[in-house]
Amino acid sequence: MAVFRVQKTQNYTIMSNYHLNDKALSLKAKGLLSLMLSLPDSWDYTTRGLASICKEGVDGIRATVRELENAGYIIRRRVRDQSGQVRSMEYTVFEQPQKPEPENPVQAKPEREKPVQEKPAQENPAQENPTQLNTKETNNENSKYESDLIRTQYRNLILDNIEYALLAARNPTDRARLDELVHLMLDTVCARRKTIRIAQNDFPTEVVKSQFLKLNAEHIQYVLDRMRQNTTEIRNIKQYLLAALYNAPLTMENYYAAQINHDLYGRNRGDAIC
Incomplete structure (x- = not known):
């Protein structure tokens, strides 16, 4: 402690x-x-x-x-x-500083099971095709495991970056929208294609990924606020959210600056007219 x-x-x-x-x-x-x-x-x-x-x-x-x-x-x-x-x-x-908790026991389990998988190959040295098929299946399983592990790691990183717990507590009625944003960010960050289309423009996936991993709680709160205030029909909600998230760092600053100017100078003009 x-x-x-x-x-x-x-x-x-x-x-x-x-x-x-x-x-x-x-x-x-x-x-x-x-x-x-x-x-x-x-x-x-x-x-x-x-x-x-x-x-x-x-x-x-x-x-x-x-x-x-x-x-x-x-x-x-x-x-x-x-x-x-x-x-x-x-x-x-x-x-x-404290030493991190060791995770070797969890990672060591697959290694202990390897000798069991090797026994059939030793008993039937002349039959090579089954061994090749088993290797392919193992590779596919390992690839899927690594993919799921990477996705989980990115999900945890995104939840940390945007302070998900605090946003969920502050926006109880927008929990579904918040989860939708997290899911969209995760799919985008884990995308394997070379480019991602945002607002009718194709951007390199790595550029979009870097931008999304820089988003914090203020950016997500801004997007939630704008979605709540929007009254126009949205035909493609996915493209709308992608653009809102990608442009949030820039549009958020301009939006709040405009709000401040409106509150300050707009009231002053109103007082002067009266």
Whole structure:
């Protein structure tokens, strides 16, 4: 568990110097970890909560948190409900890096089963065709397993990037739309074709993939808001959502800037006319 020793009466924090002497950490990582160790247990340890008291934005905080995760100073665990859906994230902050839990036992099981698969080939050395067929079947199974594993990894990455649990809690009536966006993002990121058509233009798949993996909670919230406000008929919902997601980083900034200008200058004009 995280160790916090805070002396509010004297307005300073006592903490271990271990991470400050860790040459593998960047200055940003050392500073953020020091800040997190100085905060109370009840603090909002989401990227948005940390960004609210830092100069860096959500993207900068997220990148630094990942550095601390990779170094073992932060362990993040998904909290799921009875149906298996992710409901929240549980962060554990350590003063010293922790070793990741070994996963070798799970990966070692297929290796133990190999001798059993090899016995038929040893008993019938003259029959090569069945062995070749079994190899093809094994390769197909391995390929499918790797494909499913990659898809699961990308799904978890997308859920982390967009802070899915928080978005689901903030938009309970739009849960189906949120899941639809996640599914579309996952299909796009895992696509094997060379190009993806967005707004009647073909973009390299790698470019679209990179753009989608940069989307965060604010971008998805913006897309949900625009979908909720839209009153026109959408003929091709998939193409509409692809374009909305791909263009979200640019259109979001322009949209909110226009809203601010309207609220400020629009009211001033109204007051002047009155």
